[in-house]
Amino acid sequence: MKEHATKAAAFIKDEARTDWHDESLWFVRSKRDKAAHDIPEWEQLRELASQIKDHTLSHLDEYLEAFEAKAKENGVTVHWAADAAEHNRIVHSILQEHNARRIVKSKSMLTEECGLNEYLEEQDIEVIDTDLGERIIQLKEEPPSHIVMPAIHLKKEEVGELFHQKLQTKKGATDPQYLTEAARQHLRQSFLQADAAITGVNFAIAETGGVVVCTNEGNADMGTHLAPLQIHCMGIEKILPKAEHLGVFTRLLARSATGQPSTIFTSHHHKAKEGGAMHIVIVDNGRTTQLGRPDFRNSLKCIRCGACMNTCPIYRRSGGHSYDSTVPGPIGSILTPGIDLKKYSGLPFASTLCGSCSDVCPVKIDIHEQLYKWRQIIAEEGHLPAAKKQSMIMAGKVLSRPGWYKAAGKSARWVTRWLPRPLIYNSLNTWGKARELPKAPKESFQEWYRKNRSAS
Amino acid sequence: MKIALFIPCYIDQFYPQVGIATLELLESLGCTVHFPEGQTCCGQPMANTGCEQDAIPTYEHYVETFSGYDYVVTPSGSCAYHVRKHYDIIEQTDAVQHLRKRTLDLSEFLLDVLKVEQLNARFPAKVGLHQSCHGLRGLRLGPGSERNLNAPSALHTLLSMVEGVEIAELERADECCGFGGTFAINEPDISAKMGKDRIADHARAGVEVITAGDMSCLMHLEGILRRQGSPIQVKHIAEILNTKA
Numbered sequence: 192m193k194e195h196a197t198k199a200a201a202f203i204k205d206e207a208r209t210d211w212h213d214e215s216l217w218f219v220r221s222k223r224d225k226a227a228h229d230i231p232e233w234e235q236l237r238e239l240a241s242q243i244k245d246h247t248l249s250h251l252d253e254y255l256e257a258f259e260a261k262a263k264e265n266g267v268t269v270h271w272a273a274d275a276a277e278h279n280r281i282v283h284s285i286l287q288e289h290n291a292r293r294i295v296k297s298k299s300m301l302t303e304e305c306g307l308n309e310y311l312e313e314q315d316i317e318v319i320d321t322d323l324g325e326r327i328i329q330l331k332e333e334p335p336s337h338i339v340m341p342a343i344h345l346k347k348e349e350v351g352e353l354f355h356q357k358l359q360t361k362k363g364a365t366d367p368q369y370l371t372e373a374a375r376q377h378l379r380q381s382f383l384q385a386d387a388a389i390t391g392v393n394f395a396i397a398e399t400g401g402v403v404v405c406t407n408e409g410n411a412d413m414g415t416h417l418a419p420l421q422i423h424c425m426g427i428e429k430i431l432p433k434a435e436h437l438g439v440f441t442r443l444l445a446r447s448a449t450g451q452p453s454t455i456f457t458s459h460h461h462k463a464k465e466g467g468a469m470h471i472v473i474v475d476n477g478r479t480t481q482l483g484r485p486d487f488r489n490s491l492k493c494i495r496c497g498a499c500m501n502t503c504p505i506y507r508r509s510g511g512h513s514y515d516s517t518v519p520g521p522i523g524s525i526l527t528p529g530i531d532l533k534k535y536s537g538l539p540f541a542s543t544l545c546g547s548c549s550d551v552c553p554v555k556i557d558i559h560e561q562l563y564k565w566r567q568i569i570a571e572e573g574h575l576p577a578a579k580k581q582s583m584i585m586a587g588k589v590l591s592r593p594g595w596y597k598a599a600g601k602s603a604r605w606v607t608r609w610l611p612r613p614l615i616y617n618s619l620n621t622w623g624k625a626r627e628l629p630k631a632p633k634e635s636f637q638e639w640y641r642k643n644r645s646a647s
Numbered sequence: 648m649k650i651a652l653f654i655p656c657y658i659d660q661f662y663p664q665v666g667i668a669t670l671e672l673l674e675s676l677g678c679t680v681h682f683p684e685g686q687t688c689c690g691q692p693m694a695n696t697g698c699e700q701d702a703i704p705t706y707e708h709y710v711e712t713f714s715g716y717d718y719v720v721t722p723s724g725s726c727a728y729h730v731r732k733h734y735d736i737i738e739q740t741d742a743v744q745h746l747r748k749r750t751l752d753l754s755e756f757l758l759d760v761l762k763v764e765q766l767n768a769r770f771p772a773k774v775g776l777h778q779s780c781h782g783l784r785g786l787r788l789g790p791g792s793e794r795n796l797n798a799p800s801a802l803h804t805l806l807s808m809v810e811g812v813e814i815a816e817l818e819r820a821d822e823c824c825g826f827g828g829t830f831a832i833n834e835p836d837i838s839a840k841m842g843k844d845r846i847a848d849h850a851r852a853g854v855e856v857i858t859a860g861d862m863s864c865l866m867h868l869e870g871i872l873r874r875q876g877s878p879i880q881v882k883h884i885a886e887i888l889n890t891k892a
Contacts, residue, residue: 505837
């Protein structure tokens, strides 16, 4: 329960670094604002995207089967995985079939969620993440801290040191262009030697049986073009009915994510290249359970743009790792309790319910309202710390009884007015750690009113 | 028009001057305002902590206390939002439905019901406007920087009616202050850091007084300002609107 608060407190100890992290993400949020505000029909686009997703989620079975049929017609092999373990086994078996030992992978939050890298490495298969940010954290042996900018928590000096150790770049080098070039040269070898390329999927089109992969670095394309075997892993919620719907989402995605009008590469994969093979793995892993929860189903609309992280004042000041879940930030805090309520029972409380996430969301997920609803479930199922629950029961009693309320208010004011400072400001008073308590007045408004107005 | 005044618990106990300013302001605009005896709280503290069920008696007490009025006016966007948004878990009697429509934040009542266009107020100071989240994104008292809308901001509109007020331009127009109810207690470090950052933005803009439609945000910011020994003051918008020219 206290987990996020503890990790956040550790992150925030380095205030200058916290400010840097906050400013970096606020910069992305500001770019997003400019890009979104340049489109007069932005709000209509969001509404349209939300409705398309609503419709699709209500007919998911039909569209998934239509997608499968069309993909098969195109000569693509389609697999279904009920959970992460099955997904990993399927990918492994495809690789075995093709005798593939060296894999390049472009960004995929799904394979991160399934723990694919670790699984394949245990089977003695080499997996190289080819997105620059992902490669950085792979070399650093850390999880991503953001779904779009996985290494946003690292400074260029730290990347320089890491590359010096792992890629033999010059000691002390921090020039982004130099470091990026070193990563390019290093990754080029992996692309040329790869037996297979794995990608995530941004959108899958039921009408065409094709998948769409959006990147800025072209790494997904390098991988799939060079390796004889391509595997695309997608969650069941990635489906869109028709190709004509795609434009609504590509217009929203890059603008929301980074403030770009579109990603540099928007690649459409429909069939295997000549002499190659193409597989698509469709994964549930808890998504149908979430679909069955009326209050939370529309969290499945998420297109993984990360805008809710960039805008979240708590995420910006606590870092992605403080959430301890594959998808951090506001959207992660409504997705992960659905996977393991006990483990993630603290996340819906890592929010002030300010609502910025819901307003920035390109598909209009009511994120902060779902945070509120998860809180109710967490309390009902007994995952609130006992002291907190007891204090709320007490508060409920006091605040529904005017007599108790008056007495409690009077004594609270008396305490803050007359008790010596050390008795009020101590380790039990987390409010007072960095803040003064309000100066208590002699009389409440109600007391003033009775004296001054009641007679009239 | 029968108007009831709802003074939320923490304003009643710690900021009576905000209640007085609200009452006097409404009266100066010609309203007859009733202050129902025995009022307490909207129930938000329990509900936001996940304990909606424990808040139900408080909801029922609110409904009982405030039934029979045309409008309930409160100097808190957050409490008004809570009644309107979250009183959906109790039986939707006529009284409940009425209160879920007619519990209004002070600024809504002034602009949408009284249609106030001018005020006889004067407050010569550089004022930083803190857009409290529940008023802004819950009650839609303004467009919000996230959305691409050209809606007016209720608090800007009202402040611009006050002679002498200079509204400061902030770098971050509507970022949360970090109060968040029990969040301020459960995540005290992040909460205080958010408040510090908001204050720094106001300080850079040369603000003398930070105002808002919610005293809870201001209580949090004031706590930090006083700890810092800062000369910046906080005032609820009702206090500024109620100054006399």
